[in-house]
Amino acid sequence: MASSSESKSAKPRYLAGIRQTPHFRPLSTKSAIMLTNLMTAYDNAFLETAAKIQSLSSHKDFEASSPDLRSTIAELESMGYDVGALVRRLELLEVEVQKTMVMSDAGKEKIADAERKIEAKTRELGEIKVEIAKLHAKAQDKQQGIDELQKWMENLKLSRPDFFAAFSKLAKSPLV
Known part of the structure; x- marks a missing residue:
C-alpha cells in the first residue's frame, strides 16, 4: 500500500x-x-x-x-x-x-476630538446667543427710551409758545 x-x-x-x-x-x-x-x-x-x-x-x-x-x-x-x-x-x-x-x-480618536470641539463650539454659540438676546432686549429698552424722548420732544415743540409770532405781534403793536 x-x-x-x-x-x-x-x-x-x-x-x-x-x-x-x-x-x-x-x-x-x-x-x-x-x-x-x-x-x-x-x-x-x-x-x-x-x-x-x-x-x-x-x-x-x-x-x-x-x-x-x-x-x-x-x-x-x-x-x-x-x-x-x-x-x-x-x-x-x-x-x-x-x-x-x-x-x-x-x-475614532479624531472623531471623538471633533465631537468635543463641536460640543465646545455649540456651547460657545449658545452663550453668544444668550448674550445677543440680552443685548437685543437692552437695545429694545434703549429704543423705547429714545421713542419716549422723541414723543416728549414733539410734545414740547407743539406746546411751546410761538416766540416769533409773539415777537412779531409785539413789534407790530401800536407804540402808544
Whole structure:
C-alpha cells in the first residue's frame, strides 16, 4: 500500500495555481479506496481553504475565519502540501487587519476630538446667543427710551409758545 500511495502522491499537480506534491505519509496505512477518497478530500480542503482566504472581505471575516484556516493549513502541511502561499497571504491579511485597526482607532480618536470641539463650539454659540438676546432686549429698552424722548420732544415743540409770532405781534403793536 505504501507504494500505491507513493505513486499517487508523487504525481505533481496544481491546486489554486500552486504546484503540489503532497506525500500523505500519515495516510500510508489506509486502504486504496480510503486513500483515494482522503487524497481527494485533502485536495478539496486545500482548494476550499485557498478560496476562503481569497473571499475574505473584512477584518471581522478574517478574525472569525483565521483560527479554522490556520488549523486546516497546518493539517494540509502535515500531508506535504505546499502551504507557503496560503500562510503568506494570511500573514499579509493579518498585517492589513492590524493597520486597519490602528487607522480605525486613530479615526475614532479624531472623531471623538471633533465631537468635543463641536460640543465646545455649540456651547460657545449658545452663550453668544444668550448674550445677543440680552443685548437685543437692552437695545429694545434703549429704543423705547429714545421713542419716549422723541414723543416728549414733539410734545414740547407743539406746546411751546410761538416766540416769533409773539415777537412779531409785539413789534407790530401800536407804540402808544
